[in-house]
Amino acid sequence: MSKILFLQNSARELEGLMSISSYISRNGHQSKMLIEGYGNLETTLETYRPDVVGLHVLTKDHDWAKEKCKEIKKLSPGTVTLLGGAHPTHYPRIGLEEGVDGICIGEGEKMTRYILDSIENNEDWKDSNSLYYAQNGVLVKNSLDSWLSAEEIPIPDRSLYRGVEGIRDNADLQIMSSRGCPYTCNFCGNWGIKNLFGSTRVRLKSPENVIKEIKDAKERGKIDTIHFQDDMFGLQEQWLNDFSKMYKAEIENPFYVLLRCDSVTEKLIYTLKDMGCYEVGIGIESGNERIRNEILGKRLKTETILKAAEILKKSGMRFHTFSMFGLPEETLENSFETIDLNIKIQPTVAYTQMFHPYPGTKFFTAETEPHIIGANFDLFSHNFPYTEDTPRIQRLQKLAMMAVEFPSVRPFLQGMIELPLEEGQFEEVAKEFWEKIYHKRLKNKNKHLEN
Missing domain, CATH: 3.40.50.280 (Cobalamin-binding domain)
Incomplete structure (x- = not known):
């Protein structure tokens, strides 16, 4: 041993x-x-x-x-x-x-x-x-090993964290029903995985094993909600149909999933709601279609995003979006496009972050590294590439969630990002707004689950 x-x-x-x-x-x-x-x-x-x-x-x-x-x-x-x-x-x-x-x-x-x-x-x-x-x-x-097959992937040993100092009891179970993603967007580490291994190879755990894993977790402690962390949930229709029957019969906990907008259909959302799904997350990345597709490699039209949002809202499904600011070739005007698209589709909440060219993405390679790590960018301290527009884009990103939650603020954003405040002062103002929105969202989520 x-x-x-x-x-x-x-x-x-x-x-x-x-x-x-x-x-x-x-x-x-x-x-x-x-x-x-x-x-x-x-x-x-x-x-x-x-x-x-x-x-x-x-x-x-x-x-x-x-x-x-x-x-x-x-x-x-x-x-x-x-x-x-x-x-x-x-x-x-x-x-x-x-x-x-x-x-x-x-x-x-x-x-x-x-x-x-x-x-x-x-x-x-x-x-x-x-x-x-x-x-x-x-x-x-050394040579790279083959991936585990779906059958070889073990049920995670959740006892590893039990009683460990620093880990709080959490009634939200984090779980994955699959490994891998069929897409290789330029901003994702999956791009690097494909270059290393030749493919990304999606492996779906059997519905029986996923149910067994959830039951195992529930036996170890109280579980209220389940968060499926798959890059894209329910990739195969037959798998989802089989899993749906078992989940409704044996689990019943409310759950959350990640989807791509081009996978959203009325049938899929109805199936998920019928199983107990209370919220989905979708990535729109940028409000500018050229940046989203030509630069980021997302392969997702704006009209597809609008259609997905329409289906989600019509069904009554809560959904949130993921967007990035400070993207390659992005101007301040493009950043405003991202806010405007989010305002148009009105998600339950719009999550945003500044772009970071991590190793494993198309934006960080042996060829691009010398241009990325310079006087204005430190890879290991979570800074990001710097352009003339960056200071204002940073400020806009801090206000984005508020602007989507309260669209009446939109006409004032340009003036707000130009305010003569020190960065620390500006961040305090933005943080205060964000905390109010977060607590409102948490209250609405709990109310939604109770109903």
């Missing part, structure tokens, strides 16, 4: 780590979770004595992961340090950093089990598939 300690820099349950924990347990290996800022790393290393510490790393965690690996090596020199997650997969040079023994490329179940098996048997673990590691200052890249 070998032991792995998972270390992450956010206090939330991650299905990928729970899946790895479940997968390695089949060979008798043990796992434990530690949340940065809560448990004590030195004490945990001394008492648990893991063979491997696996760090989950997002791009924002780049510097944190580097420092943690050095700290682990100082406290426990013989412990293997592995990095996994989207960032190491798409930015593998982090594997050259001091204290990093290896990085996982893509899914981690097979690689982690192989390494733990090898350690248990006193064998070399560095020949594992999907592993990159540093040797004499050069990154050695």
Whole structure:
């Protein structure tokens, strides 16, 4: 038996780590979770004595992961340090950093089990598939392993987070009924996955296994609502029909899903509502069709977005939108188009964020990196590319949710983003409006669920 300690820099349950924990347990290996800022790393290393510490790393965690690996090596020199997650997969040079023994490329179940098996048997673990590691200052890249089939994907080990300091009891169950997405939009890490593996390969878990997974979670604690985190829920009609019957008969909890606008039909929304779906999320990304399709590769016409919104509103289904500001080639005028499209379709809430060219997207490659990381952009601190319009677009993004919620504000936006306020003052004003909208949305959601 070998032991792995998972270390992450956010206090939330991650299905990928729970899946790895479940997968390695089949060979008798043990796992434990530690949340940065809560448990004590030195004490945990001394008492648990893991063979491997696996760090989950997002791009924002780049510097944190580097420092943690050095700290682990100082406290426990013989412990293997592995990095996994989207960032190491798409930015593998982090594997050259001091204290990093290896990085996982893509899914981690097979690689982690192989390494733990090898350690248990006193064998070399560095020949594992999907592993990159540093040797004499050069990154050695082993062959990439095949993905797990739908049947091989285990039921996540939710006990991994039970009783872990920093994790609050949450009555909203986060779950995935599939892995992968058939689309490769330029702004998504799926674009990088296709370039690495040759395809994105969608795998739908069987309806029976998804129901079993939900029941397993409900046995462990109170569940009020279920959030399906699939990139796109219900991709196959027959799968959805089968799952719908089982869900209504055995689960009944209200749930939330993500959809593409071009998948929204009256039949689909009726089926989801009949099952108990209370809200869906749709991505419109930009109000400008050229930017949305030619730059972002979304392949989604504005008329399709309008039609989807019409169907959702007609059905009485709550829905929210996702949009980005500060996109490549976007002007301030284009940013206003994004607000105007959201106002036109009137979602329950309009979520927005500033664009960030993460590794793994078409906007961050070996060719574009020198132009992205410059004096005005720090990849690892969540800044974004800077143009002449950026300061005003940033301000507009902070006001977007308010403008969609209260369209009467729209004529005043231009003047508001020109206000002679320091950024801290402007953010405080925007934050106050946002909090009012958030609490209103939460109140409306609870009222909707009660009905």
